[in-house]
Amino acid sequence: MAVRKKSSREEWEEQSQAGKQPARGRGRTISGMPIEPLYTPDDLRGWSYEEKLGYPGHFPYTRGVYHSMYRGRPWTIRQFAGYGTAEETNRRYKFLLSQGQAGLSVAFDMPTLMGYDSDDPLSRGEVGHCGVAIDSLEDMETLFGGIRLDTITTSMTINSPAAILYAMYIAVGEKSGVKPAQLGGTLQNDILKEYIAQKEYIFPPEPSMRLVVDTIVFAAREMPRWNPVSISGYHIREAGSTAIQELAFTLADGMAYVEATIKAGMPVDDFAPRLSFFFDSHIDFFEEIAKFRAARRLWAHIMRDRYQAKDPRSWILRFHTQTAGVSLTRQQVENNISRTAYEALAAVLGGTQSLHTNSMDEVLALPTERAAQIALRTQQVLAHETGVTETIDPLAGSYYLEHLTDEMERGARRYFERVDEQGGVLACIENGFFQREIADAAFEFERQLEANERIVVGVNAYQEKEGSPVPTLKIGRETEQGQVRRVKAVRERRDNTSVQNRLVELKVAARGSQNLMPALIDCVRAYATEGEIMAALKEVFGVYREPILF
Amino acid sequence: MGPGYTAGVSYDESEMNLAGDLLAGDVRALARAISLAEDRDPQATALVAELQAHTGRAHLVGVTGSPGGGKSTLVDALVRVIRERGRTVGVIAVDPSSPFTGGAVLGDRVRMSRHTLDKGVFIRSMGARGHLGGLAAATREAIHLLDASGRDVIVVETVGVGQSELEISSLCDTVVLVLMPESGDAVQSIKAGILEIADVYVVNKADLSGAEKARRLIQDAVAMAPKKPWQPPILLASAVKEEGIGPVWEAIESHRAFLRQSGGLEERRRERLKQEVIALVAESARDDARRAVEGDTPVGRLLRDNRNGRLNPYSLAADVRAMRPARGAEN
Amino acid sequence: MAVEKKVAAGRRGAHQKWRVLTCKVGLDGHDRGVKVVSRALRDAGVEVIYAGLRQTPEMVVEAAIQEDVDAIGVSLHSGAHMTLIPRILELLKERDASEIIVFGGGIIPEDDALELKRLGVAEIFGPGTSLQAIVEFVNRGFQQAA
Incomplete structure (x- = not known):
């Protein structure tokens, strides 16, 4: 019998097994997908360019949402910043704008995020710590003092009280003669991922969804340059999910907003073009790029096929990216600069519209000015020196990457089915499905680290003796005391009868089903504080308590 | 000895102190006594025996049902209603222990967080520690200790699997069975014969579809059982929205009144x-x-x-x- | 027959378990760390009582006493550690419960960690701490490694 001639693939396989250094490594992505040592055309059998990729700016947008991508305009460098008082943060913003940043991104402190005024007992020790403290319209006026709101775009990272801060931004614009229609920016306003991951919820899901829908409808009618919700996978990922879970749960949330807004009576093409997304860029390089590409393809199909959107602008998934905070290590802090750089590169190769790069010291405390500067420069080096902006979606056609992109899509679709089976996103929040999936993934990741199945430089390999402490930024107690004085002064100065009446009107509106934005704008104009407005809404909506899951 | 526990001399004299302090309403003494019972310490037996004369006053309410049915949310809502009626409460919430390591994560407090600073509420989480039947071995002693400490109502929340329902009925005056609106839960309970031990039925999450159907299923099953002097009511409630909780508590109280009279x-x-x-x-x-x-x-x-x-x-x-x-x- | 202090007794027999209250104080909701640690302690045979998010120092101390725990593990990322953790220690002292060990985790700068230890916190576990280190700390009876 004649011996069949070995194929070149078989020959390679033998060599790679027999060689002095057989193919090694963990062989799995962070999401647990197996990785072969080699990918070839065999892995893309039956794969169609037209169906899977198409051209940039064309369905299904795998290669990018715009025709010219970074050739036309590079991504927006958008560094998240805010700390202490509105006055200090305002100075930082002016500095960042002078350094070439095109948009602002506001970080609020915990009391603001949770709807408490700075003088609330629960705010003790947290005023101005993780962001800027905003109690009333007066603080917001200070925050944007001397900045022309019609020349910049502003992103505000806030969720449960998002509609109130949105109302304040509109009111600040009004006072300086800028109409709502001229304001551009983004509200994070993604309450679903709060129940799933970040846990900064206040009201139960149903009234929370109503607030989100009210802002979506308001923006669609009055503010064509505004993105009323930034559907966020970032926090889902930071809570320990895998890339596939981040992708699947985020898009599932997106579908829930689309469905709720359609149900409120707005045609899909009237609001869908203004929905935007926010993803994490983690350290598993190729998997992240695949995730971004799969996200665009999935969303395009979902919007066109599931919701019958006709306007191509409804099909495109635009997104902001932040590098992974959880990938940073306390040990050998400087290594975080290179981690962040790789993650930034993945985001750009994945076609992000805007990017925040973390500062190396964020794992320890608030970033120092020096560390924030390096983070900004990391993006500038990427944009101007590496040549990544020169050609669109340069990794397309890679056997490995296309295989991985397909796998991400498949994994996400499997999750969509499981969510649908359980009755949708709200049902899955209530029964703890998302939370349990994430907790299991987080625990598995830690276990792999403990077992040395995964190496983190400086943590479980290449350790060094602890060096001298890295200088960190501290917020003094004066910030809290000053802010407490300011909010008390506002309450004395304003017309309290008017505040009282606006709050009652808000409650009445909340009991009905009308859009709450006009009543909220009236409240902030009268200098009602955030805490007072939230208290009024809590009276009507109640508060949420999380299901217990381990 | 390391830092932190060299100071303080509270309960290292004798169990006489522990008993005295517990009777005087001291929360630390009560908590420590329950720990001794959990550790199966012989002192706990002595203590419970000594306090026997001070027990028998509290209304013992068991809350059971399948996991995920919203038992701790219902308990949380009930505690609020009980407190509004001016009575003090002790809660014992039992969760499973890992059969492999004996460890446990006890999470029932999360739902009841808002009562933590209420002096009229004492909440204790218990790992089953290998005890079968949905309770912990120390649950009995803990009930006696809470009773002796003067709590008006003691609510015991079971793990909610297997035969816990039978043990809880031997421990409590009134057993509340919490059911989910999915009819599968009711059907399972009927098959397992659990329905017979309940004195009050609550179909929780009544805002979900299927609640009314589940109620009718149970009603039919109860109607088919041999007639008993107490007709267990079947109530619809939403623990999360705190709707229908007042009637649940009133049903529990009528059951107790019925027991007294009969x-x-x-x-x-x-x-x-x-x-x-x-x-x-x-x-x-x-x-x-x-x-x-x-x-x-x-x-x-x-x-x-x-x-x-x-x-x-x-x-x-x-x-x-x-x-x-x-x-x-x-x- | 003396009733010994739980930790001082140090002995864990067949029916005895370490009991640890884990919780988040402050307003942030980052519960990944505290949940992973809770699960790891459970797997090490500890009875963990998870008290949940947004606990005030007053709530933490009350829950610790009712649950008669050996230790409290607090996690926080909001930057309020220098306000909230000392308050917990203070309240424990007021309740004559200073034998309850306090340890912490989250984003806490090193110099703050040193100060907290000086005030009586047994250990601060920063980001990147191995679960094994935390489990060993508990198994040593809540003492720092020699």
């Missing part, structure tokens, strides 16, 4: 006493048996040395029973 309370408590004796004897017998089989005893040595596996369990059991365990052979 003499059923005495009967229940006699039955409970019997069950407690059985449980205590069984527990110590199980411990003795384990020592005899695992310890340095003739039977233990034989079991370890035996290589051919040809031993008769019946005769060995007879040997163990015939043996008198030496005193002080702890652990």
